[in-house]
Amino acid sequence: MNLTKTTSYSLNVLNYMAQNREVICSANYLHEKLKIPHQYLRQLLTKLSKDGFIHSTRGRNGGFVFSKKISEIFLADIIESTEGLDSFNKCMLGFSDCPFDSKCAMHDFWVDTRERIINELKTKSLEDLILKK
Amino acid sequence: MNLTKTTSYSLNVLNYMAQNREVICSANYLHEKLKIPHQYLRQLLTKLSKDGFIHSTRGRNGGFVFSKKISEIFLADIIESTEGLDSFNKCMLGFSDCPFDSKCAMHDFWVDTRERIINELKTKSLEDLILKK
DNA sequence: ATTAAATGCTACCTAAAGGTATCATATATG
């Protein structure tokens, strides 16, 4: 009942970059700061580039910067790109014969709860995560 | 952000048994009814026996029956036995440097939400899942 | 130009979840 490690890594990276926008972050730099496995981190960064969150520059002094305003990057967008949000649209108990439309004993509870969570993730942007100093 | 397949299988089995308490369910019978992989299902049933939810009888006409009242088996108990409930006690975003006690931007939201979920799972028993006919 | 330091790409490795096969043991029934 939690986000995948890969999703947490991605959120962690983008959160760090949001808190430190003055620096161009290379994979190596982020690896040292966040202790995320180096090569795996590089794959994630390439994916985040392809998905349009960040932009890469190659060569010496290269690295990654945001390709759009951090107030326009919502947590749901990031989660969607790494693991999808489909799990919220299913029966909470994972019953395949219990389509989300029908009413199992958990239905009303889960409709309400998942709406709260989805809403939170869709409205909370990276900017909202910035720590007040 | 969902329960593991193994947990869903277990919930599905116990839910079926709760709805059909008149029959002694063999692994083979449950396999045919629920389409859960036969041998994997047998492992799960053995585990559910060891964890005290059900009781097995061997030999011809053997199978599984509940070893306690289904009003005393809560969803949280089942989830705890298959995948644990630890994930609820961690930072929602999975940040290892964000202990759950401290306050990241998701803190208040997650404290509230996880309490609702945990409470639901701890108070909903298998009896509560029984379909009114 | 050469080199150092960066990303792009891609093939491969590892660990864990999910799933299979099989032998041993128990028991009801003919």
Add this chain to the structure above:
DNA sequence: CATATATGATACCTTTAGGTAGCATTTAAT
């Protein structure tokens, strides 16, 4: 008793998420 049908136990296989290695390409600094 023999047999069919159960579970117990355990070793092994498969798939997927997570992680590594290394070559090609790009670019800044010397």
